[in-house]
Amino acid sequence: MVRYVEWAVGLWLALTLVMVLLRIFTGRMIVAGMLSNASGRRVEIHRLQLFAVSLMFAAGYVAAALSHGGAGNPDMPDIKPVLLLGLLGSHGAYLSQKSAWALRKRGGRPT
């Protein structure tokens, strides 16, 4: 019984993920403007770096978890503090640029 419930939860998570991805790829979920500035004309570097770092981090963690589990160790793999610090820096850069944009917008200056 417990096993069936675990698999049902796994199936639910997988189907939810598939549904979100399908909506993204079929254009039924708004993803436009994620990497560009407010006017949507120019790709911004602080957005691009966070996008790349997030994807690489997520893919790297999945790969690490699969090899970790495959090696007979079922616990979740740890993340090196230096990598976490890098991620923190990436988020900090994104948020500081966004704060600067907000200050410009509040001051009525061009964004």
Place this chain on the structure above:
Amino acid sequence: MITGFWGWISAAVAIAITLLIVGLAFAILWALFRGTINLTYLLAEPADPRAQRSLPDADTPPETPKASLARFQFLIFTFVIAGVYLVLCLEAGRFVEIPDNVILLLGVSGTSYAASKGIKAAADRRPDPAAAGSDSHG
């Protein structure tokens, strides 16, 4: 091994609660599939309401919602951590340990999302409506 009257009662209650939660989960999934729960704006920030109200003329197109990177990374990390945790739990047959740094990762992701929302809200609440551009930042 279930023994005794109270053992059967607790087993029945456990099964009922489990079926209720699993049923609820699949009802939500079905609503997502049918579109009753709308996913269109899952990654998008709402448009600046002030900019919507202060359109210069009828020909100016209204501001459209723009996808938010903060939401996207929060979604990615939530799915990755939840998925990995689930796969490893299924493999081990027990609740596996979550390292502190993984919790920190989720904390960074969630804090960044919350801070991004705060910055956006502060930018949209500017005092001078005349200075409202037609931009939205996700």
